[in-house]
Amino acid sequence: MLPIVAVIGRPNVGKSALVNRLSGEQDAIVFDEPGITRDRTYRPAFWQDREFQIVDTGGLVFDDDTEFLPYIREQAQAALSEAIAAIFVVDGKLGLTAGDEEIASWLRTQNVPTVLVVNKCESENQGLAQAAEFWNLGLGEPFPISAIHGNGTGEMLEELIKHIPPVDEIEQEEEIRVAIIGRPNVGKSSLLNALTGESRAIVSPVSGTTRDAIDMVVRRGETTYRLIDTAGVRRKKNVDYGAEFFGINRAFKAIKRADVVLFVIDILDGVTEQDLKLAGRIIEEGRAAVIVANKWDAVEKDSHTIYEYQKMLDDRLFFMDWAERIFVSAMTGKRVDNILDLVDRAAEGHRKRVSTSVINEVIEEAVKWHSPPTSRQGKQGRIYYGTQVTVKPPSIALFVNDPKRLDDGYRRYMEKQFRQQLGFKGTPLRLFWRGKRLREGENMGVNRATKV
Incomplete structure (x- = not known):
């Protein structure tokens, strides 16, 4: 796998904007509101002969345990534990804060090479002056940059690649891209965590917990999978402009870049009108698919139950009868191990060529x-x-x-x-x-x- 570089910092210092700049894509959600990024999200990046994955993380706040902040800290710690280097982003306009000093103290205990980046230095003349006070953090030279305009990112990357091996020293493999798609609260993040065997995504009963598309690379046998968790897609008329709007757009982009879509349905709700629209989107994009009927553990069962639910899926998703179905519980792990077998078959059919x-x-x-x-x-x-x-x-x-x-x-x-x-x-x-x-x-x- 490509080396990982974690982007760390307080809320609203411009971490996601920097991720977009380094990856050359506008995939990370940038919005002027704290807490937009919650899970860790992975994007490919390169500089000269170095290729790596840049990992966006949520804004770190150590002295507050409200809402999702404890989970965000866990995700940032997980990102740092797998990283070959870290980029610590601070706000040059706001100046040095107690929060920056607290994060710097934590980073010094992590034994990960860190590049200190002073963002929002749009003026090259004032950038050095804005960056000067950040020498006090004791993390080496602060690099003044503008993530929005790109100023200073070259010098920062020159320092970063000192910690990243050249491409020819990295073993890379072809992977199957798998997007996890569905309405809010159908269990997409729980399914991602069950498939990866770790708390990769924040799971909460609060609708809209996942906002960005979250990539995770896992390996099973000789096959590598890139699993992409996405924000729950609600009806368009219920979505206001903002974080949810951007998250849904990222979900649609995830469908487009996937080989196989895990189409997750809450079996307790059945197949809703919004599910039908999502199914149509998957077909329109020409993606292979596996229909994952989740929360099977919560269904009261007798000898006829499975056949009744299979008929319900067949009747409602008759136009998608080519997709294999599986009844699982992401919460208990029941049949989750079988999902990747279906993904393999769907990916094989998707790329099959016949003379x-x-x-x-x-x-x-x-x-x-x-x-x-x-x-x-x-x-x-x-x-x-x-x-x-x-x-x-x-x-x-x-x-x-x-x-x-x-x-x-x-x-x-x-x-x-x-x-x-x-x-x-x-x-x-x-x-x-x-x-x-x-x-x-x-x-x-x-x-x-x-x-x-």
Whole structure:
């Protein structure tokens, strides 16, 4: 795995802004309100021949145990324990505070190399003067920077990479990206903690506890997974502009960058209208998925219970029948160990590529059993051949005489044949129906696409 650099500091000193600057992306939520960042969030970064993960943490306050502050301290400590170096961010406009001195004293006991960064020094001329008083912290040279504008970050990074090995000395592996998606309070963070075996994310009955997308890399056997916990997605009309708004946008971005989505449903609530909208979003983005029915421990059971709940999922999520289902309890750990087996199958189906000859064998056999429909005018639809055009999700182009002659029933029949014969488990399958003659200016593409 890449070396980890933890970003530490009081609330509202600009830690998330610095993470965005170093990662080159606007993925960390930046908002003028204390406590926006709570869990530790990971972003890739590099400088010269060094690559590393930059870890954003919540604002540290040692003398206050209200709300989430004790949990934030635990997350910051966990980030520092796995870090190869730390960046301690202070506020150059506000100046040296008692809180900074307390954090500096704590850092000196951690045995982690620390780079002291004085943020909000927008003026290069005044930056050195603003940084001067921070020599008193005893952590070496304070580097004046502006996380917003980028001033001084080069000099800071030159100091940081002294503690990071070059890329050629780091063993890197391909990973499966897994986004954990669902409504608020369905157990996404509990599931992340159960999968990783540690308190990676803050778990609370308070809705909206998770605000940012939280990355965690775990390894099982020869496979590496990047698990991404996300903020709960509520109905759009109930979301005000602010931290929750940005958190939901990060959740949608997590779906887009994932290979597989763990779609978490509170089995006690059943499949809600908001769940249906999230399912549609997953299909629209073409992501593989596993439906995780959580809180199974809280269901009163008899010999028929499992079948009743399976039927409920089948009825409500009939358009997502390709996704495997699993009933779990993140709280007790029941069946959690089986989730990654389903992730493996879904990821395999998502990236599966089938040769043109095999696809055409499936088409030939399917047409023998069920011929394309014939119109009232006696004109029959014909499928000439097919070929897979892309993966993630697997997409197959079918060349036909006229797409209009193939009704929805026959299209569904062909989709079912491809799934049964080629084994596309856990992934949407897209079929593009191309006519014999394309109209002038029409995208080479697609006369009509079917998403399954």
